[in-house]
Amino acid sequence: RTISGADELERLFDMGKTVVMITHGIHATEVGGSQGAARLAHIMASSNDEKILEILDNVIFLQIPSLNPDGLQWVADWYNEHVGTEFEAAPLPWLYQFYTGHDNNRDWYAFTQNETIHTVGAQNEWHPQIVHDIHQMGSNGARIFFPPYIEPWEPNIDPALTTAVNQLGTYMAAELTSQGKKGVVVNAQYDAFTPARAYMHYHAGARILSETASARLASPTTIAPESLGPGRNFDASKRSWNFPNPWSGGDWGLPDIVDYQTSGALALLTNAAKNRRYWLENFYGVNKRAVDKWDDWPDVWIIASGQENQTGVKYALRSLVMADVEVHQAESSFSVEEMQFPAGSYVIPMNQPYAGFANSMLEIQNYPDLREYPGGPPQRPYDVTAHTFGYLFDFDAVAIDGHLGVGLSAPIEAPDFDFRLPDHLVGSDAPRIAMYKSWQEPMPEGWQRWVFDEYEMPYDTLHDADIRGGALSGYDVLLFQAQDAQSIREGYDQGELPERYTGGLAHRGIAAVKAFVENGGRVIAIEAATEFVADLFDLDISKSTEGL
Structure with a gap:
């Protein structure tokens, strides 16, 4: 809207560079992304290869080595503590993002977490034409996924972005396949429907998701050929148009993950450099159609x-x-x-x-x-x-539709607001709230803690051993978030994790919860956790969605 005319537009197209943001490691157990970030940065900083120099001449490259650095450190510490033991690939017994766990990649319209807010701020400042979001997926399918996405696409995304995503993802797949890399799939598994994980699709940029097969955290794994099977819109055991060179199984580890991811990122940057003017014109066209x-x-x-x-x-x-x-x-x-x-x-x-x-x-x-x-x-x-x-x-x-006929203010700033807690939840007479935190911690429990912390509502976290040890005597309310009854009662099995993280509430903890209620305490159970409470007190509760 501030471009004066065709001459200025042509000048900007001639002088501009493609802005590319590559993000790594939002999901901390997907360990390859952040390890590959250092390798990619080193290549860009040290190589004199003509392809790299072409990228440096034509691309502004923004790199975020980890969108979840705290979680990455927790996973690294956990892995290093247990590497070489029977728990080498055991899951982290708490969320790998403090509040949201895996849901941190569903925050791209609510903007609740600090990492999201800072990343969106960078995107709003630099306006990248391409955002490459590097992830990992399960071990028993394709080795790497690139777009095109499967249906559906969210209908407010400009068609020119849909085709831009399709051509770039297909280009990346073609590059890796030409390098002899097997197991590359497109048009499978992942859709493009929600802005919760695709902010740039609504800001004239192409969001390129890649998903690389995982190993056992940083340890290698061996995949039997017979374990490769069907996924969404492809079969990992069969050749198809969108999966032309299947991987036949075998050893797979962190070096493979980093190699595939780095090759994908370099292919993307090469496309951005060679097609610099296309990406700038596409970016302008998407924005102009929105303004029109x-x-x-x-x-x-x-x-x-x-x-x-x-x-x-x-x-x-x-x-x-x-x-x-x-x-x-x-x-x-x-x-x-x-x-x-x-x-x-x-x-x-x-x-x-x-x-x-x-x-x-x-x-x-x-x-x-x-x-x-x-x-x-x-x-x-x-x-x-x-x-x-x-x-x-x-x-x-x-x-x-139509003219409003009323004067409008200048665009507003983001409003401040307060959420006032009811009087009975604050002050010296407020109930003492305990929040149950399983070692199989569900994401809703993390979101619940975020709400309590965001609005400064006091609570304490209790683990299985706390409840078994009598800690409920100091509280008036016990909260159970969405978690199935079996995992509350039994937790991880012996041998799955170190002993302190196994066993759930067990008989002693279950008895303590029952005694807490019988002595006047209040239990609030949400979603699946209601089954645990219903079983404990022999309540006749039916699901409103049963039979649908």
């Missing part, structure tokens, strides 16, 4: 001021503004389409660069009816199927 407004977008979205859940409204506005969406406030009351809106109502015009993000977060999703085969059962979605802010935060947003 898509035909099927409304003219504006309006969030009326004065709605009951002001905290929810402000949290949604915070996310929109943090995503560089321009939000205004009406300077006076107004009416449109027989609806009245008070002064101060929030107006999001849809002729702006990141309108796709706003529309995706404010409209109601219609997930497509995808079937395993014609007339067959529904395909199981890869991930979440909806993300409407109004449903998540309990407020109304209205899509409007």
Whole structure:
């Protein structure tokens, strides 16, 4: 919107460089990414190869060696403590991101975690045309995945980005296959439906996910040929158009992971360098079409001021503004389409660069009816199927076509807001809250701790041994987050992890929970944990979704 004309645009295309961000290690047990980051940086800094020099001449390369450095350190410490023992590849007995675990890669519209906030800030400043997100997956399938993604794509992503992702992912797959690397798959396993893990698709950049087969953390593994089998849209034991050179099994370890990932990153950077002008023109075109407004977008979205859940409204506005969406406030009351809106109502015009993000977060999703085969059962979605802010935060947003006829403020800053705790939950008379934390810690427990910490609500964490040892006598409330009854009762089996992390609550802990309630304590169980409480007290509880 600030380019003066065709001459300036041509000058910018001639002088500009492709901006590429490569992120590693958001999931800390996927250990290859952060190890490969150092190798990739060394290659870029030291090599005099013509291909590398071409990249350096035509690309601005932003590298984040670890999106989860704390978790990476925990995993490294855990592995180094147990390497050479029977627990060498044992799982970490706590979440590898302090609050969210694996869900830290589902935070790209809510922006709750500090790592997300800082990364989004860097993307908003540098506006990369390409973001390469390096991950690992299970061991018994393909050796590495690149896009194209499988269906569905979220409908607010510009078609030119879809095709850009398809061509770049296919180019990367072709490069690795030409190098003799086996087991490269495209158009399998992963979709592109939710902005929760694809921020750049709504900011004119291509998000290239790669997923490399894992080993046993940093230790090698051996994969039997007969263990290679079907995945989503391919079969690891068979040749197909999207899996043309199957890997036949054998030894697989950290050097293989780093080699495949580094080769993929270099292929991506090579494409970005050789097609510099294409990526800049594509970036400009996606943004221009958004500023011109898509035909099927409304003219504006309006969030009326004065709605009951002001905290929810402000949290949604915070996310929109943090995503560089321009939000205004009406300077006076107004009416449109027989609806009245008070002064101060929030107006999001849809002729702006990141309108796709706003529309995706404010409209109601219609997930497509995808079937395993014609007339067959529904395909199981890869991930979440909806993300409407109004449903998540309990407020109304209205899509409007036409001129509003009201003055608007300059774009607002991200609003501050407080969540006031009820009086009975604070102060000297507040209940003493204990939160059960299993050594098979579920992600909802971590999110629950984040909510409590974010809003400064006091609590203590209790492990199995604490409850077995009588610690409940110091509390009024015990919280069980979503976790199945068996894992609460039994935990890890003996021999799976060191002894202190096994056994669950066991008989003694279960008896302590029962005595706690019988002596006046309160237990709050959420989702799957209700089965544990129902069994403990012989309650007749049925699932509302049973039979669906």
